[in-house]
Amino acid sequence: MIFKWKNACRATVRCQTTKLKFVVFALLVCLSTSGQLRADLVNVLVNSSFEEPDTGPLPSTIFIDQSYVPGWKTTASSELIEIWAANFNGVAAYDGQQHVQVSADELGTLYQDVYGINAGENLGFEFAHRAPQLDRT
Amino acid sequence: MVGALFQDVSGINAGEHLGFEFAHRARVGTDVMTFTITDLGADNLLGGGNDSILFSKEYSATTLGWEFNTSASEGPIVAMGNNIRFSYEAVSTGSGNLVRGNFIDAVSIGTVAVPEPSTATLLGLAAFGLVFRRRRRCDVANGKCVSR
Numbered sequence: 042m043i044f045k046w047k048n049a050c051r052a053t054v055r056c057q058t059t060k061l062k063f064v065v066f067a068l069l070v071c072l073s074t075s076g077q078l079r080a081d082l083v084n085v086l087v088n089s090s091f092e093e094p095d096t097g098p099l100p101s102t103i104f105i106d107q108s109y110v111p112g113w114k115t116t117a118s119s120e121l122i123e124i125w126a127a128n129f130n131g132v133a134a135y136d137g138q139q140h141v142q143v144s145a146d147e148l149g150t151l152y153q154d155v156y157g158i159n160a161g162e163n164l165g166f167e168f169a170h171r172a173p174q175l176d177r178t
Numbered sequence: 179m180v181g182a183l184f185q186d187v188s189g190i191n192a193g194e195h196l197g198f199e200f201a202h203r204a205r206v207g208t209d210v211m212t213f214t215i216t217d218l219g220a221d222n223l224l225g226g227g228n229d230s231i232l233f234s235k236e237y238s239a240t241t242l243g244w245e246f247n248t249s250a251s252e253g254p255i256v257a258m259g260n261n262i263r264f265s266y267e268a269v270s271t272g273s274g275n276l277v278r279g280n281f282i283d284a285v286s287i288g289t290v291a292v293p294e295p296s297t298a299t300l301l302g303l304a305a306f307g308l309v310f311r312r313r314r315r316c317d318v319a320n321g322k323c324v325s326r
Binding site: 081082083084085086087089090091112113114115116117118119122125132134135136137139140141142143144145146 | 180181182183184185186187189190197198199201203205211244246264266267268276277278279280281282283284285286287288289290291
């Protein structure tokens with residue numbers, strides 16, 4: 042190594058350039074070590090890669106109660122967590138077979154307030170209902 | 179109201195430094211979410227007026243692939259000794275619907291070791307010493323390097 046350094050410095054211009062490069066490199070190393078030097082992260086989370094519960098080998102997205110998902114909870118009142126598995130919709134997990142969507146669902150109520158109905162009147166209703174397409178929220 | 183996905187963790191001592199890493203990907207277009215680390219205060223519960231935000235940042239990702247984010251370039255995140263909540267919440271999504279976007283995976287959060295100042299100083303001095311040695315070895319005399 043020392044021998045190579047001597048050889049590299051025989052030509053004046055090359056010597057100066059090489060020397061300058063090394064000084065810059067060494068200074069960068071010095072700067073990087075004078076800041077925070079982070080050692081390995083000691084992970085404290087459980088179920089880091091959302092592989093539990095195992096939702097099976099078929100591509101799927103499921104909404105599952107947080108009590109079945111070790112470690113993780115949601116502030117959503119539905120308490121549902123949405124797990125995507127096995128390349129569902131062409132999205133491969135970053136790690137393992139499963140990942141999650143940060144927000145599973147949105148609970149809302151469509152409503153109308155009505156006035157002018159007298160006490161004792163009988164109420165009736167009718168409406169149509171169907172499920173959305175497969176690609177749910 | 180959109181739900182936030184979180185874990186509460188106990189047993190991290192005051193003064194310990196925290197680190198994190200996670201993968202983030204959009205479902206449609208570009209998705210944005212907030213990652214927040216909160217000290218839950220003496221009651222170890224969210225709210226109650228004694229919570230402290232230790233770290234909070236918005237992260238953006240597209241459908242081109244997973245973005246792997248880490249705390250490596252962040253300043254010190256220091257625990258206060260209470261339970262800590264690590265939380266993800268959608269900010270915006272390419273789908274226009276907050277509950278259709280922001281995938282996460284491979285989440286690691288925990289403590290990281292930080293060298294004592296004296297150690298960092300020693301490392302810095304060592305690097306400076308290395309530079310000085312190289313510079314002396316490459317001093318030029320008549321167009322050539324002279325070894326010591």
